[in-house]
Amino acid sequence: EVQLVESGGGLVQTGGSLKLACAASGFTFSGSAMHWVRQASGKGLEWVGRIRSKTNSYATTYAASVKGRFTVSRDDSKNTAYLQMNSLKTEDTAVYYCVRVTNEDAFDIWGQGTMVTVSS
Amino acid sequence: DIQMTQSPSSVSASVGDRVTITCRASQPISSWLAWYQQKPGKAPKLLIYAASSLQSGVPSRFSGSGSGTDFTLTISSLQPEDFATYYCQQANSFPITFGQGTRLEIK
Numbered sequence: 001e002v003q004l005v006e007s008g009g010g011l012v013q014t015g016g017s018l019k020l021a022c023a024a025s026g027f028t029f030s031g032s033a034m035h036w037v038r039q040a041s042g043k044g045l046e047w048v049g050r051i052r053s054k055t056n057s058y059a060t061t062y063a064a065s066v067k068g069r070f071t072v073s074r075d076d077s078k079n080t081a082y083l084q085m086n087s088l089k090t091e092d093t094a095v096y097y098c099v100r101v102t103n104e105d106a107f108d109i110w111g112q113g114t115m116v117t118v119s120s
Numbered sequence: 121d122i123q124m125t126q127s128p129s130s131v132s133a134s135v136g137d138r139v140t141i142t143c144r145a146s147q148p149i150s151s152w153l154a155w156y157q158q159k160p161g162k163a164p165k166l167l168i169y170a171a172s173s174l175q176s177g178v179p180s181r182f183s184g185s186g187s188g189t190d191f192t193l194t195i196s197s198l199q200p201e202d203f204a205t206y207y208c209q210q211a212n213s214f215p216i217t218f219g220q221g222t223r224l225e226i227k
Contacts, residue, residue: 035216045156045164045207047216063215097163105211106154106169113163 002026002109004098009114012088016118020083022098022111030054030076033101036083038094039113046094048072050101051081066092088118122146122210126219132227137198141222143191143208152212155184155193158221159204167206168193198224 008020022034033056036048049062051072060072071084081098096116100109123146133139143153151171156164166175168184171191181196195202203226208219 044221045209045218047218061214102169104154104170104173105152105216106166106175107156107164107209108166108169108175110163110165 004111006111006114009116011117014120017086022081024079029079034081035099037097040094090118093118124219126222130223132225134227139195141193145189148188149210149212151187154209156207157204
């Protein structure tokens with residue numbers, strides 16, 4: 001079964017750090033670009049960042065709202081992607097989804113999401 | 121950044137109705153557009169990619185059209201399980217952006 005499973009969410013104070021993990025199974029993880037998308041409670045979807053495959057030099061791209069604070073990485077030997085979040089703000093409170101992207105840059109596989117709450 | 125504007129923001133309809141949701145991009149995005157369905161407490165589900173291609177396993181009552189700046193998602197005959205929130209998403213350039221969502225409610 002093709003699936004993504006996020007972990008690592010929780011409650012953290014403003015200025016703190018948290019690292020999310022996304023375990024992939026059922027597909028060739030190493031060949032896939034992986035993205036992170038978040039959704040605040042009752043709000044819409046916001047793209048956070050992505051990491052490409054080894055073939056594409058593990059290139060990363062970020063939303064302006066997280067650039068310099070968040071880092072996307074991956075370990076292909078563990079079929080896992082990561083989102084390191086530093087200098088967290090209350091506005092980073094959201095459900096964070098790990099997603100696989102297709103060749104047409106559509107998000108076809110989504111994890112179940114992990115909740116991150118940043119409290120002041 | 122490319123702004124994606126959906127209309128309407130919400131719509132009420134009945135089972136069996138035909139519903140159309142519109143998505144407009146602030147600049148041309150060719151056919152780099154996808155549509156998603158999201159139900160409460162669940163992750164979004166891909167319905168349409170490349171503006172008009174139906175994702176595997178998605179019922180044929182869903183269809184997409186458009187290119188450039190104007191796109192539509194049509195549900196030909198609403199079923200009870202279709203009541204949800206729908207989002208468009210552009211993948212023409214970074215940052216990837218989503219529309220604000222259209223909530224489809226039961227009349």
